[in-house]
Amino acid sequence: MTAPSRPPLKSITPTPNGQQHADQTPARTAVGEPKGVAEGVPIAVRPAPHPGDGRRPVAWLLHIVAPPSWGITPSARSWCTCGYERQAIGRAAVLQLIAAHGEHRTACPLLDPTSEGRTAA
Template sequence: MTAPSRPPLKSVTPTTATPHAAPQPVDTPAVGEPKGVAEGVPIAVRPDPQTGDGRYPVAWLHICAPRGAVPTATSRCLCGRDRSAVGKARVLALIADHEAHRDTCPLRTPQKGRTAA
């Protein structure tokens, strides 16, 4: 009994002696005008429509008190004040100090002798 013959796994393609140019795609007319960006994206930069009332943050108090862990807190202000505390008693003291700093901060209280802008 003879085994069935299998076709060869690789085939040799014949090579040509002269190179041929690759076929070029057919130019199709565009529908509408070409777009510079995706739809819905403004092309020109517009001014920010959210106009503020002149207020901006000056001081930040960040408290991290995960359950079952030691609480920490940081108090920062644009005037240069930067303090931190670790532990419940010290964090509570820093919170009180941060609230007291509101009245003494040179950026929040007008200073005597300064002319108004």
């Protein structure tokens, strides 16, 4: 038994053959300011740059997935804005990653402006 043929749901516009050019509009000559701008008012207003005090936000993130069941393997991920990124799978590896994350928080190159890691990042 054959299924009845279905009518097409969308009409497909045929593609034109050959090259077609876009409509050419005559170029308008620009005289003076753009319309809608009052005289003496700048078009784009930018705020004055604020001098920095040398501080910079640093983010240390530690994400641990430890399901309540002992049969499921825990995992963790540690990353920082300086480019430090580590992952661990398994109980022992996650514990080592937590310790390494704590060490990185004290030795991050973004905290010490004289360290060479800050200029590289």
